[in-house]
Amino acid sequence: MMGRRPHGWLGARRHDKADDSNPEDPDTEGEHVEISVTVNGTAHQSDIEPRMLLVHYLRETLGLTGTNIGCDTSSCGACTIHIGGESVKSCTMLAVQADGADILTIEGLAPSADDLHPMQEAFRQNHGLQCGYCTPGMVMAAVSLLEEIPKPTEREVREGLEGNLCRCTGYHNIVKAVLAASGQSVS
Amino acid sequence: MTATEERIAELAMAEYLVPSPAEAINLKTDHTVTPSPSNPLAVKGIGEAGTIASTPAVVNAIVDALCQIDQNTTQEGSAQ
Numbered sequence: 001m002m003g004r005r006p007h008g009w010l011g012a013r014r015h016d017k018a019d020d021s022n023p024e025d026p027d028t029e030g031e032h033v034e035i036s037v038t039v040n041g042t043a044h045q046s047d048i049e050p051r052m053l054l055v056h057y058l059r060e061t062l063g064l065t066g067t068n069i070g071c072d073t074s075s076c077g078a079c080t081i082h083i084g085g086e087s088v089k090s091c092t093m094l095a096v097q098a099d100g101a102d103i104l105t106i107e108g109l110a111p112s113a114d115d116l117h118p119m120q121e122a123f124r125q126n127h128g129l130q131c132g133y134c135t136p137g138m139v140m141a142a143v144s145l146l147e148e149i150p151k152p153t154e155r156e157v158r159e160g161l162e163g164n165l166c167r168c169t170g171y172h173n174i175v176k177a178v179l180a181a182s183g184q185s186v187s
Numbered sequence: 188m189t190a191t192e193e194r195i196a197e198l199a200m201a202e203y204l205v206p207s208p209a210e211a212i213n214l215k216t217d218h219t220v221t222p223s224p225s226n227p228l229a230v231k232g233i234g235e236a237g238t239i240a241s242t243p244a245v246v247n248a249i250v251d252a253l254c255q256i257d258q259n260t261t262q263e264g265s266a267q
Contacts (some may be wrong), residue, residue: 146225158208165200171211 035099039064040108048095054088055079057095058105066106066136070165077164080137080144082106085143089163106136109143119143119181126186128177130168138164142178151182 032047039062042160046061058064070078072091079090082104109117115133116124129135132182138161145152152160157178158171166174176186188203189196197203222229 071200073199073201133248158211163207163209165205165207167205169206169211171206171208172214175208175213 033096033099035096037098037101037103039103040105046095050094050096052095054081054093054095054098055089055090057098058090058103061095064105064107068132068133068136069145070137072123075165076134076137077141077161078134078137080164081138082140082144085144085147087141102186104140106140109139114141117143118125119146122177122181123174126177128174130170134164134166134168138166138174142181143172145178146182151184152178154179 006067006079024161031048031050034045034047036045038044039058044062046057048061052061055067055069058067059069063133067090068078069091070076072089074089074092077089080087081090082088083093083098083101085104110120111117117139119142123129123135128138139162141161142157145157149156149160156177161171161174161178179186219231223231
């Protein structure tokens with residue numbers, strides 16, 4: 001019954017919930033969509049509103065509040081997660097578009113409860129944060145960056161993280177942390 | 188940040204621009220070791236003092252420079 005559906009909106013099954021539908025707007029109110037996603041290795045099936053953003057699904061439906069919302073307009077990157085190994089701003093995407101996807105959030109990055117991911121460890125060692133709000137998104141974006149460019153130059157790190165804003169402008173140590181995580185010595 | 192009709196004009200971070208990592212420069216930090224003469228403890232303030240003081244300092248420098256070429260630099264045109 002729950003065969004693998006094509007990825008994305010058209011693959012999600014729509015069904016109406018008559019009990020909470022709004023008679024004035026029957027097309028949107030009360031209509032739910034069923035999605036199934038894998039988040040940090042755990043499979044989830046949820047009935048959600050079609051308009052729900054992926055970041056709201058992660059935070060509110062699944063309770064994974066490590067993914068922050070900084071701007072809601074895809075400008076700041078605080079909500080960066082991985083979908084199929086690639087970094088994505090989860091406020092840019094509807095949850096239904098993630099149907100069938102394999103999602104990794106900051107909560108699932110560390111290999112175990114006692115160990116940090118090398119990127120998290122590098123941020124810790126180099127104090128790659130000030131207030132910490134951008135940190136989950138920065139870490140997720142940085143992990144994705146190193147998968148693409150394993151030994152980036154300082155300029156490549158800065159350009160690679162351009163979509164992630166730190167309003168403390170604490171970029172110095174963030175860049176240092178990413179270079180350290182890539183195994184390169186930092187001054 | 189700009190205000191138009193008592194409202195903030197920049198409604199999102201796409202308009203209210205802050206530096207991204209690409210614009211931020213690599214910083215080298217250092218320490219000053221000169222005691223302040225202005226108080227008995229010889230201590231200096233920390234925090235955002237540099238941010239607050241730097242804007243008027245830059246504006247004062249511009250005003251000073253423009254005064255030397257007889258440019259009026261205040262709204263009232265009363266630069267000395």
